[in-house]
Amino acid sequence: MRVLPLFFGLCWCALAGAATPPPAPTxxxxxxxxxxxxxxxxxxxxxxxxxxGNTAYxxxxxxATEVGPRLAGTAAEARAREWAVAKLQAxxxxxxHIEPFEIPLWLRGVETAxxxxxxxxxxVITALGASxxxxxxxxxxxxxxxxxxxxxxxxPAGSLAGKIVFIDxxxxxxxxxxxxxxxxxxxxxxxxxxxxxxxxxxxxxSVGTGRDRFPHTGLMQAADENAAPAVPAAxxxxxxxxxxxxxxxxxxxxxxxxxxxxxxxxPAPSGNVIAEIPGSQAPAEIVLVGAHLDSWDLxxxxxDDGAGIGIVVGAAQLLLEHLPHKPxxxxxxxxFGAEEVGYGGARxxxxxxxxxxPRHVIAAESDFGTGDIWRFDTAVAPERIAAAEAIGExxxxxxxxxxxxxARGGSDLGYISKxxxxxxxxxxxxxxxxxxxHTANDTLDKIAPGDLDQNVAAYAAFIYLVADSEVSFR
Amino acid sequence: MRVLPLFFGLCWCALAGAATPPPAPTxxxxxxxxxxxxxxxxxxxxxxxxxxGNTAYxxxxxxATEVGPRLAGTAAEARAREWAVAKLQAxxxxxxHIEPFEIPLWLRGVETAxxxxxxxxxxVITALGASxxxxxxxxxxxxxxxxxxxxxxxxPAGSLAGKIVFIDxxxxxxxxxxxxxxxxxxxxxxxxxxxxxxxxxxxxxSVGTGRDRFPHTGLMQAADENAAPAVPAAxxxxxxxxxxxxxxxxxxxxxxxxxxxxxxxxPAPSGNVIAEIPGSQAPAEIVLVGAHLDSWDLxxxxxDDGAGIGIVVGAAQLLLEHLPHKPxxxxxxxxFGAEEVGYGGARxxxxxxxxxxPRHVIAAESDFGTGDIWRFDTAVAPERIAAAEAIGExxxxxxxxxxxxxARGGSDLGYISKxxxxxxxxxxxxxxxxxxxHTANDTLDKIAPGDLDQNVAAYAAFIYLVADSEVSFR
Numbered sequence: 037m038r039v040l041p042l043f044f045g046l047c048w049c050a051l052a053g054a055a056t057p058p059p060a061p062t063x064x065x066x067x068x069x070x071x072x073x074x075x076x077x078x079x080x081x082x083x084x085x086x087x088x089g090n091t092a093y094x095x096x097x098x099x100a101t102e103v104g105p106r107l108a109g110t111a112a113e114a115r116a117r118e119w120a121v122a123k124l125q126a127x128x129x130x131x132x133h134i135e136p137f138e139i140p141l142w143l144r145g146v147e148t149a150x151x152x153x154x155x156x157x158x159x160v161i162t163a164l165g166a167s168x169x170x171x172x173x174x175x176x177x178x179x180x181x182x183x184x185x186x187x188x189x190x191x192p193a194g195s196l197a198g199k200i201v202f203i204d205x206x207x208x209x210x211x212x213x214x215x216x217x218x219x220x221x222x223x224x225x226x227x228x229x230x231x232x233x234x235x236x237x238x239x240x241x242s243v244g245t246g247r248d249r250f251p252h253t254g255l256m257q258a259a260d261e262n263a264a265p266a267v268p269a270a271x272x273x274x275x276x277x278x279x280x281x282x283x284x285x286x287x288x289x290x291x292x293x294x295x296x297x298x299x300x301x302x303p304a305p306s307g308n309v310i311a312e313i314p315g316s317q318a319p320a321e322i323v324l325v326g327a328h329l330d331s332w333d334l335x336x337x338x339x340d341d342g343a344g345i346g347i348v349v350g351a352a353q354l355l356l357e358h359l360p361h362k363p364x365x366x367x368x369x370x371x372f373g374a375e376e377v378g379y380g381g382a383r384x385x386x387x388x389x390x391x392x393x394p395r396h397v398i399a400a401e402s403d404f405g406t407g408d409i410w411r412f413d414t415a416v417a418p419e420r421i422a423a424a425e426a427i428g429e430x431x432x433x434x435x436x437x438x439x440x441x442x443a444r445g446g447s448d449l450g451y452i453s454k455x456x457x458x459x460x461x462x463x464x465x466x467x468x469x470x471x472x473x474h475t476a477n478d479t480l481d482k483i484a485p486g487d488l489d490q491n492v493a494a495y496a497a498f499i500y501l502v503a504d505s506e507v508s509f510r
Numbered sequence: 511m512r513v514l515p516l517f518f519g520l521c522w523c524a525l526a527g528a529a530t531p532p533p534a535p536t537x538x539x540x541x542x543x544x545x546x547x548x549x550x551x552x553x554x555x556x557x558x559x560x561x562x563g564n565t566a567y568x569x570x571x572x573x574a575t576e577v578g579p580r581l582a583g584t585a586a587e588a589r590a591r592e593w594a595v596a597k598l599q600a601x602x603x604x605x606x607h608i609e610p611f612e613i614p615l616w617l618r619g620v621e622t623a624x625x626x627x628x629x630x631x632x633x634v635i636t637a638l639g640a641s642x643x644x645x646x647x648x649x650x651x652x653x654x655x656x657x658x659x660x661x662x663x664x665x666p667a668g669s670l671a672g673k674i675v676f677i678d679x680x681x682x683x684x685x686x687x688x689x690x691x692x693x694x695x696x697x698x699x700x701x702x703x704x705x706x707x708x709x710x711x712x713x714x715x716s717v718g719t720g721r722d723r724f725p726h727t728g729l730m731q732a733a734d735e736n737a738a739p740a741v742p743a744a745x746x747x748x749x750x751x752x753x754x755x756x757x758x759x760x761x762x763x764x765x766x767x768x769x770x771x772x773x774x775x776x777p778a779p780s781g782n783v784i785a786e787i788p789g790s791q792a793p794a795e796i797v798l799v800g801a802h803l804d805s806w807d808l809x810x811x812x813x814d815d816g817a818g819i820g821i822v823v824g825a826a827q828l829l830l831e832h833l834p835h836k837p838x839x840x841x842x843x844x845x846f847g848a849e850e851v852g853y854g855g856a857r858x859x860x861x862x863x864x865x866x867x868p869r870h871v872i873a874a875e876s877d878f879g880t881g882d883i884w885r886f887d888t889a890v891a892p893e894r895i896a897a898a899e900a901i902g903e904x905x906x907x908x909x910x911x912x913x914x915x916x917a918r919g920g921s922d923l924g925y926i927s928k929x930x931x932x933x934x935x936x937x938x939x940x941x942x943x944x945x946x947x948h949t950a951n952d953t954l955d956k957i958a959p960g961d962l963d964q965n966v967a968a969y970a971a972f973i974y975l976v977a978d979s980e981v982s983f984r
């Protein structure tokens with residue numbers, strides 16, 4: 037790790053509270069081998085602008101207030117696309133348009149659960165996305181608890197006829213979100229594994245880190261690899277999973293009843309919203325920054341992923357507003373549809389833009405809430421690591437440390453990353469993210485106006501440096 | 511305020527982590543004029559026992575797990591009485607019995623709300639207790655916002671025909687709970703005031719201090735003093751009140767639809783559960799400690815008032831277990847029914863025990879969650895203040911400061927206080943109490959096993975000092 041010239045840190049920090057422009061760099065930094073001093077100075081100015089104020093919070097505020105929940109395939113998601121087109125046009129972006137596609141529509145219905153015996157009482161649940169419905173009158177059975185999905189997967193097929201399984205695995209709180217990767221397995225696989233075991237339904241402890249009484253929804257596998265359907269599956273709020281654990285600990289059989297009536301409907305319209313700052317010299321070369329426009333239905337999607345929308349749109353808007361000239365390359369903002377229900381927008385984008393993908397210089401997505409960025413990870417060709425690290429060095433004064441070259445690139449970048457587009461992760465601190473993720477409590481009040489500024493600053497510098505240079509990461 | 515001999519503070523603190531008995535007092539403290547040194551030493555030992563461990567947490571754990579929600583008049587509240595009788599008998603109390611009475615039964619139904627225009631989206635609400643129902647298809651109307659109940663009460667009668675009122679008053683967070691007294695006015699009066707104004711329904715910002723998406727229920731006035739009925743009324747979760755405020759701030763008319771279908775049913779059985787430690791020398795003289803057994807229906811009533819049940823039963827149980835002899839006077843534990851729906855148990859107790867009330871030496875109720883006690887207030891005859899303060903002095907090493915002689919005595923003590931029974935408040939810190947109060951999030955996980963120990967210690971000392979002395983507060 038190189039140490040940056042001190043003036044970077046000083047002037048950026050000073051700018052957080054002052055309106056004077058930063059001094060131009062007076063010597064080449066370590067990044068000088070990749071980015072000219074003039075580019076660095078301009079990136080520096082954008083950072084200063086971002087820290088003095090930007091449009092990110094106003095964008096999230098507008099989306100979370102004027103649209104609110106926007107489940108993929110619904111009229112609300114369509115309103116979000118209209119909102120996005122109007123907002124991006126008003127902010128001065130070019131080529132603002134919707135790229136439509138269709139996705140399967142799943143709509144939540146009634147969802148209730150109760151302990152029938154030995155201690156009758158309601159439980160707070162939410163159906164997992166793509167879950168089949170129970171009968172309207174529900175399904176009842178004795179609960180059989182498992183410490184993990186793997187433990188359930190090991191029971192003999194058909195051995196749990198008439199039972200309701202309960203996977204009571206905790207999620208580990210981590211800064212880097214790695215606890216989610218472990219915990220989400222039970223959400224994805226519980227319904228299929230319970231079906232294989234012959235059970236009538238599956239309950240999981242919510243995939244989340246919070247202690248409050250919010251169940252966390254999220255997508256599940258509706259069928260296994262042989263198209264054998266899953267059983268109805270729902271997540272218990274953490275206090276209800278605790279309660280069920282305590283009840284089972286009393287030593288008597290525990291029976292529960294579960295009623296969930298979601299509907300799986302024919303394919304419905306979704307779409308990606310695209311906006312550009314056309315490149316001045318190499319418009320065919322594309323720097324892509326994305327976030328996802330859809331949300332789960334329970335909250336208003338302020339955190340997931342209104343924050344990301346605010347960050348990437350707010351960062352790109354700084355280039356529009358504050359650069360004396362358009363960058364060399366095209367900056368493309370992609371607001372993906374249908375991320376939560378299976379990456380429909382990501383797939384549609386990769387198909388629609390297959391011819392262009394070789395000209396995508398780099399891509400990044402913001403989809404991890406409001407935490408500050410603390411690490412810069414890349415996934416570029418080995419001989420381009422130095423160029424990627426040069427960006428990382430310029431982000432260091434924002435408190436962003438060096439990472440690895442094993443970035444994943446955000447869930448909407450999976451298809452294009454596989455197709456060879458280099459990606460980076462401006463990795464946010466996710467310590468609290470899974471307290472709110474996929475719950476009704478994902479609402480605007482969880483974001484204070486200045487919370488997104490460091491993210492906007494980092495994205496603005498990143499976008500600008502790549503877009504106004506000739507650096508390649510291929 | 512007198513300064514206690516230092517050994518009190520030292521030995522009690524030390525005992526919190528050690529199993530050695532405290533040294534006996536070696537000199538009369540300021541309280542010596544009222545309580546003999548032997549009494550003080552015994553109270554001191556009980557405090558030490560409480561801080562080393564007590565049954566309070568296990569009692570709440572059992573109630574919140576094995577009964578859960580226990581709305582007054584329901585089968586769940588009846589199960590809570592059975593639970594209480596079994597628990598109190600098992601702990602060794604005498605004269606354990608139920609004193610039945612009836613109360614009007616109100617049962618929650620469907621409760622949904624949505625913004626119809628200009629930005630359609632759902633809102634999270636809960637019906638207020640005793641609210642009438644809307645039509646099954648709901649009621650819709652333009653929202654008219656008021657900053658307070660008083661502001662709504664000032665509009666001309668009948669002037670808001672077809673409107674839905676929204677009282678958007680915040681509650682102030684306070685240590686002593688005084689913010690509740692102010693904020694609760696809108697909950698009690700919104701439905702009646704909205705009806706008088708001609709509105710179709712009333713929404714209030716939840717009476718609570720939390721930021722999470724839990725609406726707070728609680729009792730409202732179902733009719734005014736002339737028996738004119740209230741309109742249907744519901745509380746918005748704080749994030750939804752914020753959202754509605756923002757939507758109204760956009761300057762366009764905002765229409766909402768509200769569906770609540772609670773049912774008001776004929777009187778149903780409730781009851782108080784009573785248990786005693788019969789006095790050894792003056793059994794007709796009664797020291798009453800209470801808490802309420804019923805809860806609202808949304809949470810499991812761990813905080814409100816499972817904690818209080820744990821504290822007073824746990825404290826009295828210490829006397830049963832650790833005293834070498836029964837106290838002079840009778841210690842009576844009263845677990846009131848139907849507190850939340852209008853103090854039905856309080857009224858029933860006052861009627862049932864009217865003849866005995868002159869022999870009630872003093873009464874205290876624990877009904878404010880899990881916060882430490884920080885002040886000792888009394889409501890005794892002026893010439894008995896010194897005696898009451900002597901108790902307060904003995905509680906000082908637990909971090910409990912002196913208060914005033916204007917105690918209110920807890921909501922279940924209102925009737926007997928009016929009838930002349932002296933009351934005290936062992937006043938808990940309520941800073942966080944109204945984050946959880948009357949919400950679905952009032953669950954056991956909010957209490958850690960040691961959280962109640964200081965309360966149990968204070969109650970044990972208080973109960974013992976009064977019960978084993980001849981002091982009078984009349």
